[in-house]
Amino acid sequence: MTASEPANSDSSETNPPSSDITPEVIFLGTGTSVGVPAIGCECDVCQSTDPRNNRTRCAILIRLPEGNLLIDTPPDLRTQLLREKIGLVHAVVFTHEHADHIYGLDDLRLFPFRLQRPVPLYCREEVESRIRTSYDYAFSTRTQTHAGSRPQLQIHSINNGDSFEVLGVQMTPVPLKHGPHFDVLGFRMGDFAYCTDTNHIPESSMERLRGLDTLVLDALRFTPHPTHFNIDEALEVIDQLQPRQAFLTHLGHDIDHGPVETSLPDHVHLAHDGLRLSMPSIS
Template structure:
C-alpha cells in the first residue's frame, strides 16, 4: 500500500448538537491498540486515529443517549467525549470486551431516578447476572450506589422501541460458537464482531445510508471479517457510506484508508456521524 493520499471522512464538528448523531467511543479489537508490549509502527504511531479503545458507540437521540455495549474502557471513553449520562444500553453480545465496563453505569441511576435499562437477548442477560451477581442479591446495600442498579428488557430478533426510536436487530454469526446482534436505527446500521451476516439479515440492511461493519485486519480470522470480506459485504448492502470498526494494530489508519473505496472509511475513536431518520 504505497499510496498515502489524504482522505477526510465526512463528519460534523465534535461539539454537542441537538441533532441526533452517533459517537464512536471505541473502534479497537479486544486487546485495544496500542497492544500491551507491542512496539510495531501502529502501536507506536503518533496518529491519534491509531489509538483504539474497545468497541462501543453512543447514539444521541432527542429522548436520551443510547449506548451500545459496555467495554472495559467505558469510563475513560465517556469522559473523553463529555457524555455525562446514559439513558439505556443495547448489547450486541456478551464477550468481555463488550461487557466488562458495566459497573461504570453505577452513577447514572442517581440522575435517571430509576435503574438503567439493559436491552439484550436472554443468554446475554444470563451472563450479566452471573458476572455481576453482586448487583442482583437480596442483601441490603451498605450505601446508595454501592452496586449498579440495572433492569432488563429482553429482546428477540423482532424490532423494538427504545428512547423513541425503532431498533431492528440484525442477527449475525461471530465464529462457530456465538450468535450476536447488529442493530439498525433509521438509516444507520452497526454490525461489529461478525464473520457472517446471513442473507435474511442482509435484507434487513437494505437501504441503509451509513453502514458500520467489522474488519479486524487483512489476514483471515475465524471470528471476524477481514478487510476484503468486509468490502464484499459492503458491496452487497450498498450503503452511501461505510465505516470499518473493531480494528487491530495491523491497520495503519492513514495508509489503509487511502486505499479503500471512495465511500469506505476506517472508523476511529471520537468519530461523530449524523444520524439520518
C-alpha cells in the same frame, strides 16, 4: 466499593434529553478486544503517533432527542465517556456477551442518581445470563449499605426477530454469526446500522440491511480470521449492500489508519475513536 451521589443529581442532568438534538453517532471505541496499542507490542501501529491508531474497545453512543443510547459497555467505558464529555447514559443495548463488550458495566453505577431509576439494559437471554453471573452483586436482594454500592439495572429481553423501541427509536435486531460458536446481534435504526464482531451475515439479515445510508461493519485485519471479517470480506459485504457510506470498526494493530484509509473506496472509511456522525435519518 463506594459511590457518592453527585452534587447536582437532584437538580440537573449532564447531556439532558432535548427535542432540538439531531441524532448523532459517537464512536467511543473502535478497537479489537485487546485494544490498540496492544500491551507489550512494538509494531509501527502500536507505536504510532497518529491518534487515530489509538483504539479502545468497541462501543458507540447515539445521542437522541430522548436521551443517550449506548451500545455495549466495554472495559474502557469510563475513559471513553470522560473523553467525549458524555455525562449520562439513559439506556444500553448489547450486541453479545464477550468480555470486551460487557466488562465496563459497573461504570453505569452513577447514572441512576441522575435518572432517578435503574438503567435499562436491552439484551438477549445469553447476554443476560452472563451479566447476572459476572455482576451477581448487582442483583443481590441484600439491603444496600449505602446508595450507589451496586449498579441499579433493569433488564429487558430482546430476541433475534422482533423490533423494539428504546428512547423513542425503533431498533431492528440483525442476527450475525461471530465464528462457529457465537451468535451476536447488529442493530438497524432508520437508515443506520451497526454490525460489529461478525464474519458471516445470513441472507435473511442481509435483507434487513438493504437501503442503508450508513453501515458500520467489523473489519479486523487484512488476513482471514475465524470470527471476524477481514478488510476484503467487509468490502465484499459493502459492495453487495451498497450503502451510501460505510465505516469499518473493531480494527486491530494491522491497520495503520492513514495509509489504509487512502486505499479504500471513496465511500468507505475507517472509524476512529471520537468520530462523530450526524444521523438525522435515525428515527
